[in-house]
Amino acid sequence: MLVRVIPFQQTEWKAYESFILEDLEYLLKTEGITSLEEEFLNHQNLQEGEASYGIFNEFECIGRISVNYIERDYLGLNGQISIWIGKNHRNKGYAKEALSQILDLMFEQGFDVLLYNTYSFNQSSIKVAEGLGFRFIEEFVEEEISPDPIRQYAMSSYTWETKKKSTQEVTYLCAS
Numbered sequence: 001m002l003v004r005v006i007p008f009q010q011t012e013w014k015a016y017e018s019f020i021l022e023d024l025e026y027l028l029k030t031e032g033i034t035s036l037e038e039e040f041l042n043h044q045n046l047q048e049g050e051a052s053y054g055i056f057n058e059f060e061c062i063g064r065i066s067v068n069y070i071e072r073d074y075l076g077l078n079g080q081i082s083i084w085i086g087k088n089h090r091n092k093g094y095a096k097e098a099l100s101q102i103l104d105l106m107f108e109q110g111f112d113v114l115l116y117n118t119y120s121f122n123q124s125s126i127k128v129a130e131g132l133g134f135r136f137i138e139e140f141v142e143e144e145i146s147p148d149p150i151r152q153y154a155m156s157s158y159t160w161e162t163k164k165k166s167t168q169e170v171t172y173l174c175a176s
Contacts, residue, residue, distance in 0.1 A: 003094050005065060005101040008052045055085070055098045062089040065102050067114075076112030083116075083125075095128045103132070107157040120149040129153045133163040 055063035063085040070078045081102060085095050099116075106114055116134050118125035130136075134153035141149055 002057065002092070002097040003062065003101075004056045005053045005098050005105075006056065008054050008064070053102065055083075055094060057089070057094065062086050062094055063098065065098055067102065067106060070115075077110055078113045078115065079106055079111050080115040080117065081106075091124060095125070096132065099128065099132055103155065103160050107160055112157055114155050116153045116155070117150050118153075119146070120151050126151060133159055135159075 050069070051067045053065045053067075054061050055065060063083065065081060065083045068080045068082075070080060081099070083095055083099060083102075085098075103114065115137075116129050118129060120126075120139060130153075132155070134155045137152045137154050139149050139151050141147060
């Protein structure tokens with residue numbers, strides 16, 4: 001296991017502060033965050049239906065994952081995932097590992113569909129989403145956050161379980 005994904009608690013704030021300072025300028029510009037203090041308040045004052053997780057490697061906090069719960073009658077219980085890996089920790093497999101853990105956790109908690117948004121210019125994030133089995137849904141722009149197009153992907157619990165089984169079968173066949 002490359003990383004651990006754990007719910008944010010007060011004890012992780014110092015580690016999270018080091019992580020967020022690496023990318024603060026970019027986060028201020030792209031995520032609608034106005035200050036480091038606002039980012040801390042966002043994670044301390046989660047609304048009902050929101051969860052925030054730290055991504056930790058062996059030594060430090062290297063990212064975060066947030067899940068916002070969305071209820072849709074015709075699709076069941078749904079959520080939207082956002083992930084941020086610190087710039088010094090990208091392209092090392094951490095996002096894929098962390099997203100896999102969150103998918104397991106959320107689908108075990110009864111989610112039916114999870115949505116994943118990424119900017120259209122973020123080819124690494126698109127590669128991770130598609131590699132895990134997310135399906136492209138649509139592209140849109142949220143002008144109040146950024147003029148850059150956002151690509152939305154979706155993953156059903158059935159698709160995730162099927163993908164995991166096929167991966168396990170391939171691993172078994174290769175090991176035989």
